[in-house]
Amino acid sequence: xxxxxxxxxxxxxxxxxxxxxxxxxxxxxxxxxxxxxxxxxxxxxxxxxxxxxxxxxxxxxxxxxxxxxxxxxxxxxxxxxxxxxxxxxxxxxxxxxxxxxxxxxxxxxxxxxxxxxxxxxxxxxxxxxxxxxxxxxxxxxxxxxxxxxxxxxxxxxxxxxxxxxxxxxxxxxxxxxxxxxxxxxxxxxxxxxxxxxx
Amino acid sequence: xxxxxxxxxxxxxxxxxxxxxxxxxxxxxxxxxxxxxxxxxxxxxxxxxxxxxxxxxxxxxxxxxxxxxxxxxxxxxxxxxxxxxxxxxxxxxxxxxxxxxxxxxxxxxxxxxxxxxxxxxxxxxxxxxxxxxxxxxxxxxxxxxxxxxxxxxxxxxxxxxxxxxxxxxxxxxxxxxxxxxxxxxxxxxxxxxxxxxxxxxxxxxxxxxxxxxxxxxxxxx
Numbered sequence: 001x002x003x004x005x006x007x008x009x010x011x012x013x014x015x016x017x018x019x020x021x022x023x024x025x026x027x028x029x030x031x032x033x034x035x036x037x038x039x040x041x042x043x044x045x046x047x048x049x050x051x052x053x054x055x056x057x058x059x060x061x062x063x064x065x066x067x068x069x070x071x072x073x074x075x076x077x078x079x080x081x082x083x084x085x086x087x088x089x090x091x092x093x094x095x096x097x098x099x100x101x102x103x104x105x106x107x108x109x110x111x112x113x114x115x116x117x118x119x120x121x122x123x124x125x126x127x128x129x130x131x132x133x134x135x136x137x138x139x140x141x142x143x144x145x146x147x148x149x150x151x152x153x154x155x156x157x158x159x160x161x162x163x164x165x166x167x168x169x170x171x172x173x174x175x176x177x178x179x180x181x182x183x184x185x186x187x188x189x190x191x192x193x194x195x196x197x198x
Numbered sequence: 199x200x201x202x203x204x205x206x207x208x209x210x211x212x213x214x215x216x217x218x219x220x221x222x223x224x225x226x227x228x229x230x231x232x233x234x235x236x237x238x239x240x241x242x243x244x245x246x247x248x249x250x251x252x253x254x255x256x257x258x259x260x261x262x263x264x265x266x267x268x269x270x271x272x273x274x275x276x277x278x279x280x281x282x283x284x285x286x287x288x289x290x291x292x293x294x295x296x297x298x299x300x301x302x303x304x305x306x307x308x309x310x311x312x313x314x315x316x317x318x319x320x321x322x323x324x325x326x327x328x329x330x331x332x333x334x335x336x337x338x339x340x341x342x343x344x345x346x347x348x349x350x351x352x353x354x355x356x357x358x359x360x361x362x363x364x365x366x367x368x369x370x371x372x373x374x375x376x377x378x379x380x381x382x383x384x385x386x387x388x389x390x391x392x393x394x395x396x397x398x399x400x401x402x403x404x405x406x407x408x409x410x411x412x413x414x415x416x417x418x419x
Contacts, residue, residue, distance in 0.1 A: 052283075054283070054419075055419060067285070068283060068284055068285035069285050073279070073280070073283055075276060075279060076276075077274075077275055077276025077279065078275070078276055079275065079276040079277050079279065079280040080275060080276075080277075081208075081212065081271070081272075081275055081277060082275065083212055083215045083216060084208075084211065084212070084215070088211065092204055092207075092208045093280070095200065095201075095203070095204035095207070096200075096201045096204045096205070096281075096284055096286060097201075097284065097285070097286075098200045098201070
């Protein structure tokens with residue numbers, strides 16, 4: 001059964017004492033990728049936090065907001081303890097959700113971290129840590145992905161990898177909301193762009 | 199419940215990776231308690247009178263040492279945000295984390311207490327009461343410290359704020375803990391202060407995880 005769509009109407013998002021986003025309306029359905037674009041300070045992260053349910057909107061309605069079991073949040077921080085390896089970090093997140101840990105090795109292989117899977121995350125590069133964070137999306141399958149600046153720290157191969165992951169996710173009936181100030185790789189199917197202006 | 203077990207196991211794994219972090223309070227505790235006799239005189243009868251306070255204040259300061267780090271690392275690397283976003287109840291995760299910290303940093307203090315009690319000249323009954331009082335009181339210190347750590351996590355100058363915030367909250371445990379040992383050493387009934395410690399334990403362990411989880415939610419917003 002396809003996941004219900006996320007519908008936003010007349011949404012306002014505040015940061016501090018001012019609204020950074022006002023009177024916003026859109027819908028995201030299964031199989032779609034919404035690319036939220038905008039300059040620094042346009043309110044991309046604040047909007048994504050509200051859509052994900054991290055904080056409340058200043059005004060407006062959000063329908064079909066996924067609950068914790070159905071969504072992944074990937075923020076600016078990777079949620080990887082530097083003393084633990086990518087394998088141990090991912091096993092922890094799987095155990096926390098009561099999910100089988102068997103997919104961890106496969107997920108790390110898919111993001112190109114097979115050789116680094118047992119190295120402490122503190123010894124990995126910024127891009128490798130970002131890949132390990134992306135592996136969490138694969139090890140714990142959930143239909144909704146909320147990705148805040150996921151391209152940060154990734155090289156060209158990493159960006160192509162993310163594009164492939166997004167495409168597969170959308171093809172499998174998932175949906176993703178991605179913020180970025182730079183364009184997503186060209187040719188990525190199912191992408192709609194929402195431009196935020198400060 | 200599996201989420202709490204996962205958090206508990208992760209804390210043990212992290213402690214195995216960084217043994218200095220959990221050994222530090224124990225070393226500090228032993229140094230404080232064992233240097234005290236050198237400051238007075240090893241055979242001074244006053245030492246026996248001060249012993250309960252020395253061990254209890256030593257335990258409090260040792261417990262404070264690691265408290266600031268409980269949530270700091272998790273906030274920094276984004277783990278805290280993900281934990282609070284998960285579908286597992288946040289107070290349960292907090293309780294598991296603080297329980298693991300108690301096991302790693304405070305239980306060794308309880309185990310070492312009889313040795314320190316004997317070194318400070320306490321009678322066997324007083325040593326027994328000292329150990330029991332610490333067993334009942336250290337979880338209170340840990341859960342209170344955890345709550346204060348959650349209130350100050352991410353704050354600038356948390357290192358100064360935290361002791362100022364936490365010391366008044368920890369004082370009842372020290373008063374009743376030290377009081378129980380003093381009563382036992384003087385041949386007086388010592389049940390009442392131990393009951394008070396047990397009541398404090400029940401209150402802090404059941405209520406503070408909720409307050410701590412609320413403070414942590416506030417910290418990530």
